Amino acid sequence: MGVNIEASDIMAYRFPRWQELPEISLYIDQVVFILQSRLAIFLKDKSIPVITTSMINNYVKQGAIAAPVKKRYNREHLAYLFVICVLKRLMSISEITESIAILRKLYSVEEGYNLFCTEMEAALKRTFSPHAPSVSAPELREIATLRAIAAAFAYSILVDRLILMRDK
Numbered sequence: 001m002g003v004n005i006e007a008s009d010i011m012a013y014r015f016p017r018w019q020e021l022p023e024i025s026l027y028i029d030q031v032v033f034i035l036q037s038r039l040a041i042f043l044k045d046k047s048i049p050v051i052t053t054s055m056i057n058n059y060v061k062q063g064a065i066a067a068p069v070k071k072r073y074n075r076e077h078l079a080y081l082f083v084i085c086v087l088k089r090l091m092s093i094s095e096i097t098e099s100i101a102i103l104r105k106l107y108s109v110e111e112g113y114n115l116f117c118t119e120m121e122a123a124l125k126r127t128f129s130p131h132a133p134s135v136s137a138p139e140l141r142e143i144a145t146l147r148a149i150a151a152a153f154a155y156s157i158l159v160d161r162l163i164l165m166r167d168k
Contacts, residue, residue, distance in 0.1 A: 005041055007128040007129075008128075009041065010041065010042075010124055010128050011124060011125050011128045011129060013041055013121065013124060014117075014121060015038075015082065015116075015117035015120060015121060016038060016082075016117075017113075017114050017117055018075065018079060018109075018110040018113050018114050021075045021078050021079060022034075022075065022078070023075060025069070025070075025072035025073060025074050026072060026073050026074075026078070027071065027072060027073075028053050028056055028057075028068070028071070028073065029053065030073075031056065031073045031077070031078060031081065032049075032051055032052065032053060032056070034078065035050055035051045035078075035081055035082065035085055036049060036050045036051065038082075039051075039082070039085050039086070042086070050085050051081065051085055056073075056081065059081070059084060059093065062093055062094075062097070063097065064080070064084060064093050064096065064097045064100075065077055065080045065081065065084070076109050079109055079110075079113040080100065080109075082113070082116075083096070083100065083113065083116055084096055086120065087099075090156065090159065091159065091163075095163055098163075098166070099163075100112075102166065103115075
């Protein structure tokens with residue numbers, strides 16, 4: 001079951017900024033609900049969840065996020081989980097964790113998370129603006145698909161190279 005989202009919806013998407021994340025501590029089910037409802041726009045298949053309680057527990061075990069305090073998750077947990085949910089399509093959890101750790105040396109969690117949101121929104125606008133009017137002719141749609149695949153491949157190789165450069 002594919003998700004039918006217009007390019008204009010994706011271009012208009014706005015990640016919640018740090019100050020918009022709940023200030024109160026949340027239980028895991030509340031965290032899952034927030035992430036699922038805010039990130040469902042990016043799903044290819046509605047039957048596959050953005051995140052589950054098991055995934056969150058595994059991220060804690062892997063050290064990708066800090067353990068909850070008295071089974072409650074705070075704003076920092078939520079910010080990390082937004083980043084993880086988006087990036088897990090592209091990177092391993094260990095690569096995401098390493099990237100977050102490096103950014104943490106440069107920015108506070110609030111600054112880094114807000115920067116992530118701004119950069120993601122700008123990338124979505126750049127990527128989808130040429131395709132905002134629906135590509136109706138099947139041949140043109142397939143050419144657009146091929147170009148997007150090629151660009152995604154090229155960018156994934158760039159990400160790999162940039163990550164490898166960290167060790168030098």
